[in-house]
Amino acid sequence: MKNLIIPILILSLLTACKKNPEKPVPNVIDSMAQAKEKNLEAEAEKKKTNVAAIKKTNDDILLALKNKDYKAFASFIHPEKGISFSMYGFVDPGEGTHFSKADFEKNLPTKTLFTWGAMDGSGDPYKATINEYLTKWVFSKDFTASQYSLNKFLREGNSLNNLQKIYPGKDFTENYIKGAEKNADMDWKTLRFVFEEFEGKQYLIAVVNDQWTI
Numbered sequence: 001m002k003n004l005i006i007p008i009l010i011l012s013l014l015t016a017c018k019k020n021p022e023k024p025v026p027n028v029i030d031s032m033a034q035a036k037e038k039n040l041e042a043e044a045e046k047k048k049t050n051v052a053a054i055k056k057t058n059d060d061i062l063l064a065l066k067n068k069d070y071k072a073f074a075s076f077i078h079p080e081k082g083i084s085f086s087m088y089g090f091v092d093p094g095e096g097t098h099f100s101k102a103d104f105e106k107n108l109p110t111k112t113l114f115t116w117g118a119m120d121g122s123g124d125p126y127k128a129t130i131n132e133y134l135t136k137w138v139f140s141k142d143f144t145a146s147q148y149s150l151n152k153f154l155r156e157g158n159s160l161n162n163l164q165k166i167y168p169g170k171d172f173t174e175n176y177i178k179g180a181e182k183n184a185d186m187d188w189k190t191l192r193f194v195f196e197e198f199e200g201k202q203y204l205i206a207v208v209n210d211q212w213t214i
Contacts, residue, residue: 065139078203085116089210146175
């Protein structure tokens with residue numbers, strides 16, 4: 001009798017398995033691949049939007065500087081991190097000038113002199129008001145007619161360019177003006193803006209000028 005029971009149980013189990021086949025398991029690999037592809041598409045679209053936003057912000061800042069509309073310029077300063085200025089391509093956080101947005105706006109109309117760095121060659125401190133510095137140094141040429149690039153250096157001088165080390169991973173623009181042939185192109189200049197996104201908008205965190213140095 002016992003010998004009969006065991007085969008019957010086995011037969012019953014096999015029959016039950018045939019009546020209730022296992023449901024197909026979802027293809028996890030395909031699902032992950034689809035999710036990854038969607039993420040890549042979303043990132044690409046965001047990057048495309050950022051590229052357009054940065055270009056527009058860059059051009060708006062240049063126009064504000066050309067028109068000497070420094071109140072409009074101040075509106076692009078990062079609300080929390082403020083803005084830093086560097087006279088040359090080598091960014092020295094201990095030497096350059098940094099302002100919070102509020103301090104920049106407060107000192108803009110004043111005659112207060114700030115030390116912006118040291119002059120190449122002589123090493124003399126360069127002192128000027130905010131208005132004078134923006135007019136005479138930052139926008140010393142009409143950069144609205146310059147060559148534009150995003151996250152790429154079009155021209156570098158003979159001094160160390162450490163922008164990407166000081167601002168790792170940040171988007172930056174370069175506005176480059178070629179020098180004159182009669183001066184052997186030694187009078188070229190470039191104006192760089194470093195950006196950081198805040199609440200969906202691109203803001204300035206640094207302004208870096210560069211030119212040929214001794």
